[in-house]
Amino acid sequence: MSKIYKYKRSDGSVTYTVKAFLGYDLEDGKQNQVTRRGFSTKKEARAFLYNLLSEVDKNGVPSKKKKTFEEIYEEWFEQHQKRIKPSTSKSIESKFTKRILPKFGHLEIKKITHKYCQQVINEWSEELKSFKDLKIQLNLVFKYSIKMSYLSQNPLDKVTLPKAKDEHYVIDEYGEKQNYYTREELLDFLESIKSEPLNYTFFHLAAYTGARKGELLALKWSDINFSDGLLHISKTLYFENKTNHLFKPKTTESKRSISLDPDTLSVLEYWKAEQQDRYTQLDQPVLSDSEQYIFTKYHQFKKRITIIRTAYFNDQISRILKHNPHLRKISVHGFRHTHASLLISAQASANEVKERLGHADIRTTLNTYVHLMKEDKLETANKFHEFMNKPY
Numbered sequence: 142m143s144k145i146y147k148y149k150r151s152d153g154s155v156t157y158t159v160k161a162f163l164g165y166d167l168e169d170g171k172q173n174q175v176t177r178r179g180f181s182t183k184k185e186a187r188a189f190l191y192n193l194l195s196e197v198d199k200n201g202v203p204s205k206k207k208k209t210f211e212e213i214y215e216e217w218f219e220q221h222q223k224r225i226k227p228s229t230s231k232s233i234e235s236k237f238t239k240r241i242l243p244k245f246g247h248l249e250i251k252k253i254t255h256k257y258c259q260q261v262i263n264e265w266s267e268e269l270k271s272f273k274d275l276k277i278q279l280n281l282v283f284k285y286s287i288k289m290s291y292l293s294q295n296p297l298d299k300v301t302l303p304k305a306k307d308e309h310y311v312i313d314e315y316g317e318k319q320n321y322y323t324r325e326e327l328l329d330f331l332e333s334i335k336s337e338p339l340n341y342t343f344f345h346l347a348a349y350t351g352a353r354k355g356e357l358l359a360l361k362w363s364d365i366n367f368s369d370g371l372l373h374i375s376k377t378l379y380f381e382n383k384t385n386h387l388f389k390p391k392t393t394e395s396k397r398s399i400s401l402d403p404d405t406l407s408v409l410e411y412w413k414a415e416q417q418d419r420y421t422q423l424d425q426p427v428l429s430d431s432e433q434y435i436f437t438k439y440h441q442f443k444k445r446i447t448i449i450r451t452a453y454f455n456d457q458i459s460r461i462l463k464h465n466p467h468l469r470k471i472s473v474h475g476f477r478h479t480h481a482s483l484l485i486s487a488q489a490s491a492n493e494v495k496e497r498l499g500h501a502d503i504r505t506t507l508n509t510y511v512h513l514m515k516e517d518k519l520e521t522a523n524k525f526h527e528f529m530n531k532p533y
Contacts, residue, residue: 143194145186148178157186163197175290196288208291210253210282211246217285226388228379236278240265245279250291255299266303273302320471321478322348324486333465340457342412343436344476346372349405351480351498354473355379356395358449359387362430365401365409372399374499378451385448395499409435420446481506 143161150156157180163173175193180186214237222230244261245253258279265272279297286292322330327348334340346357355377364373375396376387390396401409416437420427423439425446440447454473462468471479477498484494495506 143190145183145190147183156180157183159186159190159193161190161193163193177293193290196290208250209246210248210250211242213250213286213289213291214242214246214282216289217282221281226379228386228388233278236275240269240275241279250286253296255296258296259300262300263303276300276302320475321482322469322471322475324483326469327479327483330461330465330468333468334461338412338415339436339438340454340461342408343454344458345405345408347473347476348479348483349402350399351477351484352399353377353395353477353499354454355451356390356499358385358434358436358451360435362413362433362435365435367406367410370401370403370406372401373397374399378448385450390499392499392501394496394501397496397499399497 143159146158146160148156148158156178158176158178159180161175163175177186177189180189218234218237221233225233248257262272262276265275269275276297280295283292283295283297287295331341331345331348334344343357346352347354350357350372352372352374356374359376359378360372360374364375365371366373374390377390377395379386379388412435416433416435417427419425419439423446425439427433434448436449437446438449438453439445458471458473462470481494481498484497489497491503491506495503498506500506
């Protein structure tokens with residue numbers, strides 16, 4: 142039987158305690174009871190009790206056996222990997238295997254303190270640029286532990302994230318990392334690689350369409366409708382075990398058609414002719430549009446032209462920035478953000494940005510680019526003022 146108790150503290154404040162009988166442990170047959178204290182209102186206590194009993198009804202009575210972090214991770218990951226792409230699953234598994242499990246795997250989940258978490262994250266920050274992502278992955282397991290009643294509090298809630306070292310990104314006035322170019326910066330970047338047709342075409346297309354890197358690398362010439370000025374995205378590419386794999390887009394909305402401007406069509410036409418010339422010079426067969434990938438390069442070792450691996454343009458942008466120190470650092474994904482930023486500056490609506498980027502939910506667009514949209518608030522107010530003061 143489950144109850145909610147009212148408790149009056151010495152200072153006169155009132156809190157509520159939940160005591161829930163969850164049945165009997167599946168492993169040792171003993172009574173399983175959960176007690177949670179400190180709820181400030183009865184409504185909060187009831188909500189916790191309702192969620193707890195719902196979880197038990199859905200997943201059964203949790204075991205009282207001492208659980209290690211690794212045991213809970215494996216339980217969480219078994220479910221989580223069903224919702225994500227194989228490439229993402231492989232990446233997450235690698236992060237846990239190489240970094241997280243060596244630090245946390247052997248520890249009993251209930252004995253992991255926020256002080257220990259802070260110590261580990263501090264260590265990661267000293268040697269890894271990706272330490273913030275490790276903290277995100279770690280947090281998913283702790284949240285799952287609370288959801289399944291293995292934990293009552295998340296030790297990461299009290300952890301302070303260290304400042305990243307060697308941070309070259311510009312921080313804008315809203316405290317956001319400015320991983321995108323302004324119009325002038327983009328044009329400057331593209332001008333600096335004008336003599337590199339492959340790089341120029343890729344980065345131009347990324348910045349002028351907002352397509353994801355994997356979506357661009359999966360494109361074949363048949364995906365470009367030159368007469369109607371459309372780019373059709375229906376697949377994405379990822380690289381695993383030294384092999385490229387094609388996969389369905391990230392979401393249903395990711396399968397989309399993007400209109401292309403005349404300049405972008407000209408860039409693509411030039412690269413198509415250039416690519417065919419290179420094939421002829423290298424004595425390589427020119428494939429049909431439905432077979433030929435847009436982004437390919439000659440593989441010296443294999444002595445043939447191959448589709449480009451997903452990390453290739455990451456390496457290219459590092460080289461480009463190294464040889465052009467006046468250019469500000471952004472990532473390859475930053476060209477997608479650049480497109481969104483310029484769309485917003487061009488007064489495109491949030492829904493137009495959503496559809497062009499292939500977001501599944503308008504909230505994703507708003508949450509990702511809210512800091513950019515803030516910049517247009519004053520302009521919106523001025524437009525409204527002008528409209529209301531027009532003579533009639």
